[in-house]
Amino acid sequence: MSRNPYTLRTSYLEGNEVLRRPYQKVLVGLILAVALVVPTAASTYFVHLLDLCLLSAIGALGLMLLTGYCGQISLGHAAFLAVGAYTTVILNTHVGAPFTIVVPAAALFGGLLGFIVGLPSLRFRGVYLAISTLAMHYAIIFLATKYQAEFGPSATAGMTIPDPSFGSFVLSGDRPWYYFLLAVVTLTTVGCMNLVRTRPGRAWMAIRDRDIAAQALGINLARYKLLAFVISSMLASISGSLLAYFSNVVTVEKYTLDLAIVYLAMIIVGGMGSILGALLGAIFITLLPFGIDALFGYLPRSWRFGSTLFGVQAGAVGICIIFFLLFEPKGLAEIWCRLETYFERWPFRYRPLDTARR
Amino acid sequence: MEFAATVVILTCTYALLAAGVVILYKAARVVNFAHGELAIVGGYVFYSASVLGSDSLWLAIAGALVFSIIMGVTIYMSMLRRLVGEPLHVTILITIGIGIVLKSAILIIWRAERLTIDVGVAPALRLSGGASLSYMDLASVAVTVLFFLALYLFLTFTRMGIQFRGTAENALLASQRGVNVDFVLALAWIIAVIAASLSGVFFGSRAFLSTESVTIGLAGLIAALVGGLDSLRGAVAGAFIVAGTQYLTVRLIDPVLSETVPFLLLLLVMSIRPWGLFGTLEELDRV
């Protein structure tokens, strides 16, 4: 699914293949089959967590394209989720638009805003760009707060959104949502994989690795950087809009800088520059607090209460970021690749000729 | 008068933060996003040390100093040392991670308690119009001036300071000439954390310490960027500009916007003079 660094390629065209080996196709089929069966066996609570994973996977894919592939660091991802959520709210309360119009509209509006936010990237990079996305974050959250306080039916409770409906079918409950989101994530993943293996992806990677060299190669920097911003913010906006429908309530307090950092953590933990990494990272980081909660369940009661252990939970994301940056900079995707290579060569550790490229 | 006093005191808090950011960038090419967290944790340590030492000011200062040294060395030796030569965004991300861990330390050690540092809060100076300045306010101005003066003397006249500047200029060359680069970079971290802790203490006496007050780090970062990431003079100028802008936004435009306007100002400065007001042109990290 991702570029396996241990694979020897003998022609440039091979780099275009998504699933090179026959067993990979089997594996993907197997994973999809398991994904389809899981909700029938698991509890609603677990399916709910999976829904959250799928929702964040869409946003993480978007950020991966922007940061992992194009190398543009962004601290404004939470604001784009907010843009999607508030477009949904506005279209629902003031226009009464149906789901099938709202989500594309949210994507469109998010993309438009992404274009504007991407403009500074034509002049800045690195820390300067990070700060300019941060400025945008504060501006958008300010507007959202103002909107919610002045137009909300009950300001404190946030804005409620009805369950989406397609004709007579109402999308409600964790299991139906799971299948819907699974389809969306699968489509998004395929789309992103196709993007990164074709011209835009190649251009983004060239820009990431050395922008001046990329320009010398004839890549239009402005065009591809803006494209990365637009697509990334579109995906974030879609994710925000779906999350709004999923949870039925939108409140501005959700879209903090911490949330943007959580998304960055997803792509770091997953592995920069890997679509598979975005998916793995989204699942890992989303489940992390719940996993720690569940582990706490084994501790004696008297230990659990009081904020000490909850503080540990709050720090876990930070520890993950530090751990992966220091010890596993290519993230979970790299671990996956190692596993793949390990099984491929089993029971030997090396190929007959050590052609593996590190 | 009130206006001037408030802006000057705010400038001091921001200038100390910005100085830390600048020192780290200059010496180690690290943009520290955990500076606010370091400042606030420093403030908490000062508080706890003063409580443990039964309100002894000297014990509190010693506690905060020891914390700063240990913290600076630990961060450098355990993490940033391994990332020398990595792209800038990696160091940005790791400092974000450090920030999260420090924030959870506030939760675990101080149980997220909101605290104020009550040393020297009695009014010391009455201004016209009923306003007053506390001893701590005056101390913050004096300490900031002394800090920058000491830093200037250290960098200009001591052997270590010259080695420091040499490392900042070209680490590879410096190490080849026998400068202990590890020591210099660890020292940079120590100085930066001390500056952060100082500003955290002043901040804790004027506002309050909590897990949310870590956002002052952003103000310091903006100040450093406005002034120029590699200029200590710029740190002061940037701090003054940010403090002044914030204050004027509160009084003239809309208080709610006072955290956003400095960012917009920064965008403006960056589009005209991306290297900041006092930064060097060659440091340009712009396309």
Place this chain on the structure above:
Amino acid sequence: MRRPTLPTSAAVLIACAFSSDQVNAQNSYVIGYITDLSGPLADSYTPTWEGFELFIKSLNDRGGVNGKKVDVVLDDDGLKADRAVAAAKKEAERENVIGIFGLSLSSTQAPVFVEMRKAGVPVVTTFSGILDALPPSKPFSYSTGVVFEVAGEAIGELLPKIKPNGKVVGMTFDSVGGRAAISHNKRMAESLGYSWDEVLFPVTTSDFTPYAQAAVEKKPDIVVGHYGSGQNLGVIPALRRSGYAGPYVVASYGVTEDTVRQAAQRAGNDPNVYYVTRYSTVYDNTPAVMEVAAAQKKYGTSKPFSSMHITGWVLGKFVEQALTACGWPCSREKLDQSIQHVKVDASGLTGGPIEMSPQDHYGPSFWRLYQWNETARRMEPKSDWLKKTGLKFPVQ
């Protein structure tokens, strides 16, 4: 090649954690409690939980309800809505709780109310409740707490006890809750003949002096602060530094007496600090407050004893009565029915009973003005309990 040990083992650990089902002893009432124990407002919500826990501990030591113990499943939401919803779902499905209590800020309550309404689990919030509980009350949604809108009105109505007329300046940070509270405070104050002005500041404010100076410049006769503990600690000294010596009202959104004491001391043992609260302060020597204090001594708490503990204690009494009426075994539907007829005698803890009805899931609330006493270093009541009832929101 490094072996993928740590991440894999972590994944395995998480996997086993998910697969385990907590076994509930089916001879006790199992209820859920969700609140912010690690987020930005943990210092306000932890004491409320502790007060609730004190009551449940003493209740279980007395033998429980209907001869059965009460078992509380505690979950942290870190002030995040998605974690609150997931915790509620987990408690509802896996722990099979019959009701969920506590909850943190309004933004986390709203989605929990929505989800639990679908699941048919009654939810009783004890803190800044949202309008769902107020008439027209939505099913399964109850509150015994401080609703921003109601608190804003109550504070407006108590202003004449401080000064009969003049200019009121409201301060809050730019959040939806703050804006809601301040707009209702404004409406009430203006209808009582005060003139009104306000200063809003960003949530992530670093230094309060500029905002305090902006407020002082408006020449207020009374300043009201609609925010949590930390802001009061910052704003009160900043106002005094800026030359304002007039009355300042602390609206109790999780602000503890300890905070007011600290803030007043920082401002030079300021006598001009007032405090509006729905539940009694720890300085009230009523027998009921003494009982809470005794329990606090017996079982201990991590946070200093405050009116937040009393708030949690009252919720405990509420639970006891609802469960008593529900009988054994108690289902969610039965609990919901019995909650609708709860009438808790909270004398000494607030101005009157906590009373629910099928139409009104909030009931009358009582509010009182206290003043910080410089010499006695304690708070003293400056008014009787003000009863707010029959509220309709939003007000047109």
